[in-house]
Amino acid sequence: MLTIDQLIELEVLISDEIERLREESAETEEEREAISPDVSIGRLSRLDAMQIQEIAKEGERRREERLPMLEHALDRIDMGEYGTCERCNEPIPFERLREQPETLHCSACA
Template identity: 40%
Template sequence: MDDKQKNILARHIRETIAALKEDIEAYRELTKPIAPDAAIGRLTRMEAIGSKSINEAALRKAEGKRTRLERALRDLDDPDFGLCRECEEPIPFARLMAMPESDLCVRCAEEQAH
C-alpha cells in the first residue's frame, strides 16, 4: 500500500468512526432503561423491551466495530499493516476499504470460515 492509499484509507476510517459515533449515541438513547411507571400500555412496554434488546445488540456491534477501526487507524503506520496475518500477503486495497479492520486476505478468511 502506498502513502496515497494509506491517506485515503485513514480518511475513510475516520469518516466511518464518526458515523459510528452518531449511531452509538442514537443506540444509547434507545437503550436507556424503561421506567417501570412510565405511562405506556402493557403491549407497548413489551414492544419497547423487545426493541431495547435489539438496539442493545446493535449498540454492542457498533461499539465493537468502532474499537476495531480505532485499532486499524492506530496500526496504519505499522510495516505489517495491510498484510494478511495468516499468509502475510498484502490484503487488497478494495478489501481494506470495505473492511479496514480485516487482518486476513479473502482466501484465508474463507478458509477460517469453513
C-alpha cells in the first residue's frame, strides 16, 4: 500500500506532467503555424519543414494518448483506487508508479 506521503508525491508528479504536456501541445500549435505553406520558411527547406512536422505529429499523438490516462490517474487518487492493479487487485509498487504514474497494472500483469 502507498503511504499518504507517496500518494501526495505521485499526485504532484502527475499534475506537473499534465501541465507539461499541455504546454508542449500549445507550443506545437505555434510551430505548426510557423511552418504552414503560406508563411515564408526562411532557411528551412520544405523537406526539413515536413520532417519537423512529422516529429511534431508523433509527439502530439503520444501526448493525446497520455493526457487522458494521467487525468484518469488523478480521478483514481480522488476515489481512493489509485495504485491498485486493475487485473489482479494487488498494490502496484511505488517505484513503478513513479516511473509510470498512469499505469493501471503491476509489472506482472502489464
